[in-house]
Amino acid sequence: ALEKKVKSKLGEKVGLPCCHEIESSDSLHNYRVYWQKNTMEVVLAYAEGKEISKDKRYMNRTEMDDRNFTLWISPVEILDNGPYQCVVQHLRSSQNPSVVCDETVTLFVTADFSKPNITANVSRNSCESTEMVVRCSSYGGFPKPEITGILNNESVVWNVSWVSESSLSPYSVTGILHLNVTKDVSFTCSVGSNGFTKSTSLLLSR
Numbered sequence: 001a002l003e004k005k006v007k008s009k010l011g012e013k014v015g016l017p018c019c020h021e022i023e024s025s026d027s028l029h030n031y032r033v034y035w036q037k038n039t040m041e042v043v044l045a046y047a048e049g050k051e052i053s054k055d056k057r058y059m060n061r062t063e064m065d066d067r068n069f070t071l072w073i074s075p076v077e078i079l080d081n082g083p084y085q086c087v088v089q090h091l092r093s094s095q096n097p098s099v100v101c102d103e104t105v106t107l108f109v110t111a112d113f114s115k116p117n118i119t120a121n122v123s124r125n126s127c128e129s130t131e132m133v134v135r136c137s138s139y140g141g142f143p144k145p146e147i148t149g150i151l152n153n154e155s156v157v158w159n160v161s162w163v164s165e166s167s168l169s170p171y172s173v174t175g176i177l178h179l180n181v182t183k184d185v186s187f188t189c190s191v192g193s194n195g196f197t198k199s200t201s202l203l204l205s206r
Contacts, residue, residue, distance in 0.1 A: 003106060007194075010111035010142065010170075013074035018086035019101035021068040028066045032089040032097060035064070035071045038082055044071060048091070073107075078142050078168050081109045108194070111170055113141030116189045116200040123178075130181045130206045136189035138198065139172035145193040147175045152185050181206055 008014035016035075022028065029049040036042050037055075044062055045053040054062065057079070063072045069088060073080055083106045089097040116138045124131040136147065136158070144164070149156040158175030173191060181204055190199040 003104065005106050005108060007108045007110065008073075008076045008080075010078060010109060011075045013072060014076050014107065015065075016071040016073070016084050016086070016105045016107060018069035018071070018088065019103035020086075020088045022066075030091050031100075032091060033064065033069050034085075034087040035062075035069075036085050036087070039085060043084065076107075076109055078109050078111065078170065080107055081168060082107060109142065110194045110196065111140060111142040112196060113138040113145055113171075113173075113191045113193060113198055115198050116147075116191050118187070118189050118200050118202045120187075120202065120204055128182060132179045132181055132204060134177040134179055134187065134204070135174060136177075136191075136200070137172070137174040138191040140170050141173075141191070141193050142170050143193055144171055145173050145191050147173055148190045148192070149175065149177060150188045150190075151179070179204070 006014060006016055033046040034042060035044040041055050042053050043055055043058050044064055061073055069086060083104050085104045087102045088100045090100050091097045116136050118136050120132050120134045122130055123133050144162060147158050147160055149158060156177055158177055160173065160175045163172045184203060184205045186201060187204050188199055188201040190197050
């Protein structure tokens with residue numbers, strides 16, 4: 001089976017699809033539904049039409065559709081990143097409930113980075129050229145970003161540092177570049193993560 005993937009931005013509402021839908025002649029009372037994360041945390045569990053369990057972290061942030069068992073999470077947090085498993089049992093007889101479906105869906109949470117901020121400081125000036133230290137920084141995004149620079153249509157290589165409180169916290173990124181500028185140049189810094197890119201351009205004048 002293909003792994004199902006769902007993307008969401010930090011703070012939005014997201015629905016994770018389950019693998020079963022109740023027919024109109026049937027009722028939630030005949031089912032047990034477990035939504036679990038990393039196969040350890042029970043996000044939400046229903047039995048015989050009633051919610052029987054919910055993880056503290058998901059209190060007041062989750063609800064389940066009682067026909068197709070879609071798990072709704074709002075607002076999404078970065079910690080929600082990861083695989084979720086939906087297990088549905090039909091209680092034909094309570095002695096041996098049959099598993100109707102068991103499927104995993106992976107949630108990818110992203111957060112937008114701020115528009116990059118570029119600063120340029122002259123470190124040395126001579127007749128022929130100007131030595132500059134260029135910094136480009138951006139913050140508040142997820143997952144870990146890439147930073148790229150273009151100087152007069154040529155790509156440049158940054159000395160990059162990332163800061164994050166944990167692997168599931170927003171990132172701040174800073175790139176530092178030492179340039180020898182002989183004429184006025186146009187410079188662009190881009191910060192990208194998960195297909196989203198933000199750029200800022202600056203004219204560096206001698």
